[in-house]
Amino acid sequence: MTAQELIARYVQAVTRRLPARQRADIGAELSALLNEELAGRAPGGEPDAATAEALLLRFGHPETVALSYHRPAQVIEAFDARLFRKLAVILVGALAVLGLGVALSDPAARSDPSFGSRIADETLAATLQCLGGLLVVFWIVGFARRHWLRGKWSPTALPPVRDPAAVNRPLMVASTAFWSAGLAILVVGPAQVMAGLTSGAAPTALLDAFAYDPAFAAERAPVLWGLLALSILVPAWQALAGRVTRSSRRVEAVLTLILSAALFQMVLAGDVFAAEPTNEYMKLAMALFGGWGLISSITALHREWRNHRGAVIVGAQSAPD
Amino acid sequence: MVETDDPFAKLELELRRGAIVLAALSQLTRAQYGYSLRQALAARGMEIEEGTLYPLLRRLETQGVLVSEWRTGEGAPRRYYTLSEDGQHLYSRLSKSWHALGAVMDGLVTDGADQ
Numbered sequence: 540m541t542a543q544e545l546i547a548r549y550v551q552a553v554t555r556r557l558p559a560r561q562r563a564d565i566g567a568e569l570s571a572l573l574n575e576e577l578a579g580r581a582p583g584g585e586p587d588a589a590t591a592e593a594l595l596l597r598f599g600h601p602e603t604v605a606l607s608y609h610r611p612a613q614v615i616e617a618f619d620a621r622l623f624r625k626l627a628v629i630l631v632g633a634l635a636v637l638g639l640g641v642a643l644s645d646p647a648a649r650s651d652p653s654f655g656s657r658i659a660d661e662t663l664a665a666t667l668q669c670l671g672g673l674l675v676v677f678w679i680v681g682f683a684r685r686h687w688l689r690g691k692w693s694p695t696a697l698p699p700v701r702d703p704a705a706v707n708r709p710l711m712v713a714s715t716a717f718w719s720a721g722l723a724i725l726v727v728g729p730a731q732v733m734a735g736l737t738s739g740a741a742p743t744a745l746l747d748a749f750a751y752d753p754a755f756a757a758e759r760a761p762v763l764w765g766l767l768a769l770s771i772l773v774p775a776w777q778a779l780a781g782r783v784t785r786s787s788r789r790v791e792a793v794l795t796l797i798l799s800a801a802l803f804q805m806v807l808a809g810d811v812f813a814a815e816p817t818n819e820y821m822k823l824a825m826a827l828f829g830g831w832g833l834i835s836s837i838t839a840l841h842r843e844w845r846n847h848r849g850a851v852i853v854g855a856q857s858a859p860d
Numbered sequence: 861m862v863e864t865d866d867p868f869a870k871l872e873l874e875l876r877r878g879a880i881v882l883a884a885l886s887q888l889t890r891a892q893y894g895y896s897l898r899q900a901l902a903a904r905g906m907e908i909e910e911g912t913l914y915p916l917l918r919r920l921e922t923q924g925v926l927v928s929e930w931r932t933g934e935g936a937p938r939r940y941y942t943l944s945e946d947g948q949h950l951y952s953r954l955s956k957s958w959h960a961l962g963a964v965m966d967g968l969v970t971d972g973a974d975q
Contacts, residue, residue, distance in 0.1 A: 565918065567939075568894070568914075568918075568939045571893075571936055571937060571938055571939070572893075572894045572895055572910070572914055573910075574936065575894075575895035575936075576910055579895070579899075594910075597909065597910070598909075598910050598911040599909075599911035603911070604911055604915065607911070607912070607915035607916075607919075608915045608918055608919075
């Protein structure tokens with residue numbers, strides 16, 4: 540390969556990463572400059588490919604050079620990347636658990652040999668759709684922030700420094716009441732609650748849609764209700780204490796971890812509602828809650844372990860010899 | 861664009877980065893094309909990598925600090941840059957800031973060496 544070919548390739552590699560309106564102009568200038576540089580390195584002679592290669596290596600990676608000419612707006616802004624990664628992992632994990640749950644519990648799986656691959660294809664399509672949707676949401680949020688929301692700010696308008704142990708008592712009480720009411724509806728049964736509230740006037744189709752699967756109601760539901768009740772007790776305990784203590788943090792993390800594992804197990808074990816699509820939506824919700832709980836509890840436990848380890852090291856260092 | 865892990869090289873690069881714009885502007889009171897500008901700066905002891913200087917000229921032009929035109933005299937066509945009217949005012953102000961900063965830094969570094 541000749542020196543000229545190398546330079547032409549390099550210029551093309553840089554300019555193809557630039558907006559179309561800039562390509563020709565920057566390409567012509569870059570080509571002219573690189574040729575000048577090359578001629579300067581081989582005065583009086585024909586520059587060889589090795590000299591051109593050394594020049595281009597020094598000039599920099601085409602992507603880096605293109606970025607120094609034009610920096611495009613990010614699809615996901617840097618400070619959103621962590622949240623995006625977390626949500627993407629939860630979505631992918633939840634859909635995988637849901638797909639596996641359907642594959643294991645559907646009676647059609649035993650009679651239809653193509654059932655497994657069909658579920659895998661549907662799960663993959665749903666995963667890609669969800670990730671695409673998530674990407675669009677983050678892109679819109681980033682675009683809005685860049686164009687309209689990132690205006691003037693004032694240090695006095697920033698939120699006050701939060702005491703991590705402080706508890707918003709009214710909020711905690713409201714949250715405990717809300718989740719308790721939700722749990723009560725689940726324990727009694729959504730169909731029974733609807734029938735009771737409407738004095739039996741609710742359409743039968745609606746009641747059927749929200750009737751529990753008999754096996755779930757008899758075997759798995761009591762365990763789930765028990766775990767949910769225990770989880771609700773933690774915010775109640777924190778509301779009473781007025782502060783988030785280390786013990787309550789640890790109990791909450793362990794309970795959330797157990798609840799997440801139980802939710803996954805129940806999604807995989809069989810149906811929750813007797814009718815579709817209520818059953819699938821419920822399983823998806825359970826898988827999403829399970830994924831969120833798994834990640835948040837592992838993060839919380841890791842933080843507790845790190846704090847505990849830090850405290851032990853500090854204690855050992857400050858202990859008298 | 862040489863990447864390095866050496867802390868001295870990194871910090872020196874940071875130090876020089878702030879001076880590169882002013883160095884380039886100082887030589888653009890008359891029209892220069894990228895290569896001749898780099899040579900002129902190198903001859904005065906200010907070596908700037910090609911991959912840093914050439915995109916910088918385009919960015920300064922986009923900001924209205926420089927104006928440019930293609931010239932096709934003898935030899936290959938070249939894009940010549942020179943200070944715009946705004947660029948001249950900017951250069952004048954930046955030069956004053958540089959002198960003031962230089963005086964402050966001299967004092968600080970001398971104090972640091974004496975302690």
